[in-house]
Amino acid sequence: MGILTTLVFVVIIIAIIATLLIAGKSDENYRSSTKRNAKNLTLIYAVVIPLSFIVLALFIVFFT
Template sequence: MTIGLILVFIIIIGALLATLLLSGKGDEEYSKATKRNTTNLSLIYIVVILLSFLAVGVYIKWFV
């Protein structure tokens, strides 16, 4: 169980870093709206992380 949680955290951190590194690259229109796009992606990550924690909690409560 501990190894699974560690892997989840590594994947989340890696995905977040990759998104932030790539957020300024791409077409011209994307770079003009980088702040808005980064904000939107950050909000998506926050929601996904919270839902992931909820799912892990439900799994631990009912299946372990």
């Protein structure tokens, strides 16, 4: 179970880093037009990550 938990953390960290790198590499016009999209994606991560931890905790409690 420890390996799966570590894998979840690694995937989350990689996804966040990739998103930040992609959002940071753009020309000025593209960046200004996608600023709202990057903000929305950040909010999605802010919701999905805690929910993932809750689901993982429930899985551990009920299925182990």
